[in-house]
Structures are given as structure tokens and as C-alpha cells.
Amino acid sequence: MEQSLATTVTEMNLIIIIAVTLLAALLGLALYRVAAGRTSGVGGTNPKALIEPLDVLAFNNLIDPAEENFLRENLPASIFRDIQRLRLRAAIEYVMCASGNAALLIALGKHLNSVAGGQRSQQARELVSAAVQLRLLSILVLCLLWIKIAFPGLRLSLKEVSTMHERLVREHAFLDRLRGSEHLLEPSN
Amino acid sequence: MSNFAVNALWLFCASLQAAIAYRMWQRKNYRDYPLFFAYTLEQLVRFAVLFYCYQLHLQTNYFHAYAGFQAIEAILQIGVVCELFSDVFRPYEGIRQIGPSILRWASVFFLFSAILVAAYSTGADSYKYLGQMFAMERSVEIVQAGLLLFLALASSLLALEWKWQTLWIAFGFGLFSGVNLIAYTIRFQFGMSSQHQLSLLSNSAYAVAVLCWVRAFYFLPEESGPAGQPPAQWDVHSWNRALLQLLRR
Numbered sequence: 001m002e003q004s005l006a007t008t009v010t011e012m013n014l015i016i017i018i019a020v021t022l023l024a025a026l027l028g029l030a031l032y033r034v035a036a037g038r039t040s041g042v043g044g045t046n047p048k049a050l051i052e053p054l055d056v057l058a059f060n061n062l063i064d065p066a067e068e069n070f071l072r073e074n075l076p077a078s079i080f081r082d083i084q085r086l087r088l089r090a091a092i093e094y095v096m097c098a099s100g101n102a103a104l105l106i107a108l109g110k111h112l113n114s115v116a117g118g119q120r121s122q123q124a125r126e127l128v129s130a131a132v133q134l135r136l137l138s139i140l141v142l143c144l145l146w147i148k149i150a151f152p153g154l155r156l157s158l159k160e161v162s163t164m165h166e167r168l169v170r171e172h173a174f175l176d177r178l179r180g181s182e183h184l185l186e187p188s189n
Numbered sequence: 190m191s192n193f194a195v196n197a198l199w200l201f202c203a204s205l206q207a208a209i210a211y212r213m214w215q216r217k218n219y220r221d222y223p224l225f226f227a228y229t230l231e232q233l234v235r236f237a238v239l240f241y242c243y244q245l246h247l248q249t250n251y252f253h254a255y256a257g258f259q260a261i262e263a264i265l266q267i268g269v270v271c272e273l274f275s276d277v278f279r280p281y282e283g284i285r286q287i288g289p290s291i292l293r294w295a296s297v298f299f300l301f302s303a304i305l306v307a308a309y310s311t312g313a314d315s316y317k318y319l320g321q322m323f324a325m326e327r328s329v330e331i332v333q334a335g336l337l338l339f340l341a342l343a344s345s346l347l348a349l350e351w352k353w354q355t356l357w358i359a360f361g362f363g364l365f366s367g368v369n370l371i372a373y374t375i376r377f378q379f380g381m382s383s384q385h386q387l388s389l390l391s392n393s394a395y396a397v398a399v400l401c402w403v404r405a406f407y408f409l410p411e412e413s414g415p416a417g418q419p420p421a422q423w424d425v426h427s428w429n430r431a432l433l434q435l436l437r438r
Contacts (some may be wrong), residue, residue, distance in 0.1 A: 016309070020327075023334055049405075134429050
């Protein structure tokens with residue numbers, strides 16, 4: 001009885017040592033990643049070459065629920081699942097690219113905010129906000145798409161999340177102010 | 190030899206921290222990092238008191254002073270991590286309120302983990318009070334390391350950029366927090382037998398952390414940014430709308 005208790009205690013202590021070491025190692029890796037991200041940045045490279053052009057209409061077609069329903073109704077279940085998985089994988093590629101572009105815009109916006117003044121600085125801040133929102137949305141959408149890939153037949157919606165997000169956006173009232181920010185990054189005279 | 194090394198590290202760290210405090214005062218960095226400034230000052234006072242007691246072999250006084258300073262330090266360290274959280278999220282107005290939420294939930298999670306670890310581990314110290322103190326220090330390190338990990342993960346996911354000083358302050362805290370976490374755990378499990386080696390390891394990690402903080406305030410890089418050319422037109426708003434619509438379906 002006493003021996004088994006001692007064994008359990010030793011095992012517990014070993015688990016704690018392993019968990020604590022893992023936490024410390026993860027912390028080191030995560031901070032290294034942050035530092036690496038900061039030093040790589042976008043400095044010295046041509047941003048034009050880094051931003052990937054993405055067609056939002058093509059993406060919308062890919063995730064169109066009407067098209068999904070049409071395929072669901074007209075294809076055998078197994079073929080529908082295979083095709084749906086391929087469509088979702090393509091959608092994930094799009095979202096990951098959009099997320100990458102957003103990261104780039106955040107870095108660019110931050111830099112412009114620090115060097116520009118007046119209205120351009122304000123616009124740069126708004127662009128950063130929109131890009132951060134896009135990054136946040138990308139994470140949610142990627143989670144949703146991965147779940148859908150695992151269960152292609154599932155009719156899943158994150159309506160609540162999107163409503164919450166919309167409220168957040170409305171509260172900060174920045175979407176309207178973003179309309180004219182396409183010309184933000186053009187050089188000022 | 191070990192004693193000499195510990196003394197040397199002690200003096201080395203204290204002189205560097207005095208330099209950090211001076212620089213922060215001179216450049217008014219205490220406005221941006223008030224808790225880190227308070228932490229640095231606390232470390233200087235702690236050094237003066239503990240070094241005095243240590244050199245004069247005032248064991249009881251040393252012990253009480255150590256316990257007292259550890260309690261203050263624990264509060265300040267968690268405070269500095271909160272300060273880093275707020276500093277990383279502050280420039281991004283769209284998600285500014287997410288930072289405190291993440292901090293709140295992560296604090297609850299790691300506090301709970303620290304309590305679990307404390308409840309399920311058994312120490313090897315014959316002197317119970319000492320064992321409890323190391324258990325408490327380990328719990329503080331778990332919360333601190335966990336919060337820093339959460340901050341680093343959240344900011345990586347959202348591609349948030351850290352200020353140079355914030356990054357190096359976090360680096361310093363992450364380093365000595367990680368090493369201390371392991372050191373306190375081993376110390377708690379194996380008792381006095383590992384005391385000297387672990388103390389040296391812990392002090393060395395702290396010295397490297399102080400060097401990180403020196404770098405944060407004395408070696409600021411020249412800000413280099415992208416070339417003045419505009420990037421290709423890419424409509425971030427259409428993408429925001431498209432993803433929102435997808436979530437709404």
C-alpha cells in the first residue's frame with residue numbers, strides 16, 4: 001500500500017517536472033518566434049512583391065452555399081464529400097494568403113503611421129485596424145473550414161461569432177472610415 | 190568558488206539594474222513602463238538589504254527579508270507581464286479590448302494549473318516552511334511563464350508587432366522565468382542537495398535577463414521600414430466582408 005503510494009507520488013512529480021520543462025521550452029520558442037517575426041519584418045524588401053493578389057470573387061464562388069447545396073443534391077454522397085474537401089482546401093489556401101497579406105499590411109501600416117503625419121497617419125491606423133480584424137477573422141474562418149473538412153456533410157455556422165464581431169466593428173465605427181483608404185499607401189506630395 | 194560566483198553575479202546584476210533605472214529616469218521611460226521601473230527599483234533595494242544581511246551573516250533577518258521581498262516581487266512580476274500585455278495590444282484599436290480578456294482567462298487558467306501543481310506535488314524539504322516558499326515561487330513562475338506564453342502566441346497569431354523595449358523586457362522575463370520554473374521545481378522535489386548548483390543557475394539566468402533589459406534601453410535599433418513605394422492595391426475590406434459572410438452562413 002505504502003509502496004504504491006510512493007510510486008504514485010514519484011510519477012506525479014515526474015509528470016510535473018516534464019510539464020514545467022515543456023512550458024519553459026514552449027515559452028522560449030514562442031518568444032523566439034515573436035523576435036524572428038520582428039526582425040524579418042518587411043524592411044528592405046519591395047512590398048509590391050510580397051502582397052499576393054487574391055480574387056475575392058473567386059473565393060466567394062468557392063464557398064457559395066447555393067453551389068454547395070447544388071453539389072450536395074446532384075452528386076452521390078461519397079463524391080460530394082471528396083469534392084467538398086477539395087473546395088474547402090482551396091478556400092483554406094485563399095484565407096491563409098489573405099491572412100499573410102493582412103500581416104504584411106499591419107507591418108506596413110505601423111511603419112507608415114510612425115513616419116507619416118496628419119491624415120495619412122490616421123488612415124494608416126485605420127488600415128492596421130482593418131488588417132488586424134482580417135487576421136482575427138481568418139483564424140476563426142480557418143477553424144471553421146478545418147472542422148468542415150473533417151466533417152464535409154456538416155452544416156455548420158458561426159453566426160454568433162460573426163454577429164459578435166460585427167458589433168465589435170460597429171462599436172469602433174471604423175469600417176465606414178475605411179472606404180477611402182485604398183489610396184492610403186500612395187506617396188503624398 | 191561558488192560563493193564568489195554568486196557574489197559576483199549579485200554585484201554585476203545590481204550595477205546593471207542601477208544603470209537601467211538611471212536610463213529609464215533620464216529618458217522618461219518610466220511613463221511607458223511604470224511597473225517595470227518599480228520592479229527595477231525594488232530589485233535595487235532588495236539587493237542592498239539582502240547583500241547587507243548576507244555579508245554580516247544575519248541569517249534570520251536575511252530569511253525574513255527574502256520572504257518579504259519575494260512576495261513584493263511576485264506581485265510586481267505579474268504586474269509587469271500585464272503591462273506588456275497592454276503595451277502589445279494598445280496600438281491596435283480594433284482588438285484593444287481582446288488583450289485584457291485574454292489576460293483574464295489566461296490568468297484564471299494558469300492560476301488553476303499552479304494550484305493543481307502545488308496540490309499534487311510533494312517536496313523533499315525537511316523544513317516545511319522552506320518547502321512551502323519554493324512551492325509558492327514555483328506557482329508564481331507558472332503563472333508568469335504561462336501568461337508570457339499566451340501573449341507571445343496571441344500576438345504571433347494576430348501578427349502584432351512588439352516594440353523593441355517590450356520585446357527585450359519580455360525576453361528577459363521569459364528567460365529567467367523559464368529557468369527559475371525548472372530550478373524551483375527541481376529544488377522543491379529534491380530539497381537542499383541541489384541548492385548551490387540551482388542557485389548559481391538561477392542567478393546566471395537572471396544576469397542574462399538583466400543584460401536583455403540593458404539591451405532594451407541602451408541599444409535601440411534604427412527604425413528601418415519598407416521602401417517609400419506603395420504596395421499593390423489589395424482590398425482588405427472586401428476580404429473582411431467575405432469572411433464575415435462566410436461565418437454568418
